Amino acid sequence: MAMTPDAAVRKRFEDRADVQLRKRHLPLIIGRATDTREARRRDIFAELDLPGLRNAAEAVRAHTVANLHTYLDRFAERAEARGTKVFFAATAEEAVSYVRTLAAKRGARLIAKAKSMASEEIHLSPALEADGIEVVETDLGEYIVQLAKEPPSHIIAPAVHKSRTEIARLLAAHHGRSLPDDPEVLTAFAREVLRRTFLEADIGISGVNFGVAETGSLALVTNEGNGRMVTSLPPVHVAIMGMERIVPSFEELSLLLPMLVASATGRPVSTYFSFINGPRLPDEVDGPEEVHVVVLDNGRSKILGTEYQSILHCIRCGACQNVCPVYRQVGGHGYGAVYGGPIGAVLTPLLVGFEKAGDLPHASSLCGACTEVCPVKIPLHEQLLALRRDVAREQKPVVEGLAFRAWSTAWRRPWGYRLLARLARAGQGMFVRGGRIRKAPPPLSRWTNRRDLPPVARRTFRERWKDR
Amino acid sequence: MPPRRASLFVTCLVDLLYPEVGEASVALLEDLGVEVDFPEAQTCCGQPAFNSGFEEDARRVASGLLDAMESAEAVVSPSGSCTAMVRSHYVHLFHGTKDERRAEALAAKTFELTEFVVDVLGVDHLPGRWEGRVTYHDSCHGLRELGLTGQGRGLLAGIEGLELVEMARPEMCCGFGGTFSVRLPEVATAMADDKIAQSEETGADVIVSGDSGCLMHLAGRLSRTRSRLRPMHVATLLARARGLAPASR
């Protein structure tokens, strides 16, 4: 991809956001798509006991994550008993090198990929491409952003930031023919060109929605059916699974899968559920010869046992992105990380560290819309608050620290507060025009560059109260 | 028996920038037979520091509020956000300190103004007269932390001549977010413009909210862009409609 992830994250959110804000049409495109999803989500849950379902889903996730290693061991044992190879990758590098080695051993030249945020997280495709392998994304949205040479901008809808016209133009340019901006025609066209990939690919790479500990199976949801092809047609299937994506058994899965699909798309069932139990058995007619599961830690186990543990409950539904008013304005790319929106603003600093992403927890107005919709009840905006505290403790920003200390020293006592008010009133005179401040010196210029500021009242409420 | 006495927590923004909102709140409460006092030791709930991650500074300022409201029977504030700070975050902020109990006590007796009128006093209809089309912005903290949805709207519904028109997404954040509005001013402004566009689409003359922070942000953008939409605090509108406050500043 265009930027290496770490460099991208390290750049300030504010700079990236300002670049995104210059794309005037962006909030409209994102808004239309996310509002539709959110409206459907509300509709579908309107007839169900949403609070009850959320409680149940939260309980399952909390129990599983609290006992993660037990369930992971069970998962690995059962999966291996069925012939699946399970590899525990502590870091992104380990995960990538496992897949590269495998690809080299198989002499792979073409890889078909289904949607996988974990593979984006470890930047698997660029590494494989550097080895001279052609990697083709087979999810339509992923295919579009791949053609655009961009990272996905939404967990569920990777190309949510692209208009239909842009998509038509991209596909047309790449395939040297003209195409209408009709989504159905475009989808059909993309399917046609991707068919070759499924049939000729040496390896299929997918993500995992849930790994079932009881049976060692993998559960995969797609709405285009490409997941099924990627995991069954090529001779080798590699699944990249974040280590927290485990459920104890099919019983919990029967709760979480519909919750995921309904929260993500607002539809009762996704078009395709796939369950993968391992490589093809001697008496089976199809399925890959080899199945590999790469279980990815990459910073996750550091979160276990901290006050942020519940962020590992996330089932990657994207609902928090759909309702986030900041995400709406700046899109996923504003966050400079694989995971954008509220989930990303919490998870990214925890995974990559405060030095690189310590400003992401501030990329929120703390409106709480995310917390309200999260199907597994992660208190996202409270975690953002806690992260702000932890980032301030670790980074000790000098100017801000002094400013807040001066502020709290004055405002902890009413006389200090009154004194500051009087000083402000005396000092503001030269800036007030027609009852408002249109231009103020820094740092208040950060307000007045775009908005008028009300002056301190000639008589404050407490002064008026005294004269009652 | 609902409390007949209440202490006003006016909030720093209202005290310093919008004193008429404080006066309107007092007028409304007194008109309903509540005896209002104003503990003068109060300053601010501490939210700016708290939301920036500076808990110690937030605690220093917040403990001043604990002192000021120590003997209050009930505390009423014309701000969903500052009320939510006290009610939802003080217990956590003072957890494990000597003030923990006092924080719990204050949290339990603090109410947002419309909430106090409707849910505590049991008044859900305020007769009055005010001509105009009004759209209502749900301030995030009032809505999601206090669960206020119908109180403000319900009181406005009783006003003769007032037409309430809902914008497409009344629950969507306006982009104020306290220090967020200066930390990420461009994003905050884009969010305000979104909110303003939705409000203008309704044909409303006035955008009403229960939080002066949202209103300051929206007002600043409205006057900068020369919109004809006027921002107004719900307390101000109600007081004017009931003839309890001067018609304009």
Ligand code: SF4
């Ligand atoms: S944090 Fe919650 S709402 Fe956001 S993607 Fe994860 S599960 Fe969905």
